[in-house]
Amino acid sequence: MRILVVGGGTAGTIVANNLARRLTAETRAGKVRITLLSASDRHMYQPGLLYVAFGHMTPDQLYRDEASLLEPNIDFHVDPVTKFNLDKNQVLTAGGKTHDYDILVIATGSRMVPEETPGLNEGAEFFYTEASAVKMFKRLREFQGGKVVVAVGVPHKCPIAPVEVMFMLHDYFTARGIRDKVQLKYHYPIGRIHTIENVAIWAKPEFARIGVETETLFNIKEVDVKNKILKSEEDTEVPYDLLIVIPAHRGMEVLERDNLGEGGWIPTDRFSLAMKGRDNVYVVGDTTNLPVSKTGSAAHFQAETLAENIASIVKIGAPVRDYDGKVYCFIEAGHDRATYAMFNYQNPPDLKPPSKPMHWFKLSYNQMYWTSVRGLL
């Protein structure tokens, strides 16, 4: 049995490690081979980018060598896939290799696409890549006052980030002693300030308390860079001195090129995580088209479920459980406080009041992630 995992991010790494541990005897006996293909030899803790953007972490703290995170019975190659040939159960790589498989797991993640919105790359700051997070921090450092506009593209990764960045902006400018010179304005695509109703209900008075203005039903259309104006699909405009955007995302280009899914999101069964129309192809993490948050925790819970199921398919010929839609997101709430949102397909999140211990837990998790991605936590 040849199991091929494509993608060395959170989902792919957890799937590979869980499989390797569950199928130790089978790999040792040569009955199962687990191969992981990644585009990079480094693994990034992506939630740390928000801390980089505010100077709380430096980029080097976000990385580990991917090989150091993997079980020894995983056949790991840094060689990105350039072609998915699902009818032949094959993928081709940039290095010119062909990998045949019996079971394929696609976990290639997502990427921000600010270039698809006129003026956005030139006019806005982001924190979804190392370079953009560092650049945003430098812009914040030099900012001496004025109107900071935050806006949100759709779809985007880490749906809590828009709320968190407002609290962090308030704390950052307060610490620099210039909060009274800074106007914070938050824009959100739907008719409330967060898509999760309980988060919106909680955040509204919190935003009022720290002086954040809000505008809803605002979808980014374009940026007039010269005049520093952000325009919406709803025909409204907002001037800015500093524009921070949570940019829209897409799946990886190779998936669109090979017609695996519109926008690079692969049609996926919400319970089995199988690619629709394929029995031996599974999809996890941001890559799915599921109506589930594109976040590391969803990737984590999907990966655990899928690894257990693939191992069971190897051992008993059938999967053992469904993915229930579970997501757990920390929410940094400013003033060294945090809370969390946990939910699944059936149960909405029930937010608890923010607390300092939850913030410390989040800071601890920033380190515990490396245990988590090894499939141990």
Added chain:
Amino acid sequence: MSEMRIIDARDTFCPGPLMELISYMKRASVGDEFELLSTDKGSINDIPEWIKKVGHEMLSSEQVDGVWHIKVRKAK
């Protein structure tokens, strides 16, 4: 006119039905039609509100066995 496409946003709290619809509408062409399935009772208000504000077209909405079926057309 293109074929009506289904967006299954049942039992989702994040990103939620309207966010799902916005994602699909962004990638669609003028004239494309979608049928959004939602179990969120708020959808019956917030989706028409957004459709009207942005200038798209509401075609219909009905509830069948606890699921809202909301049909829209991209108009611009």
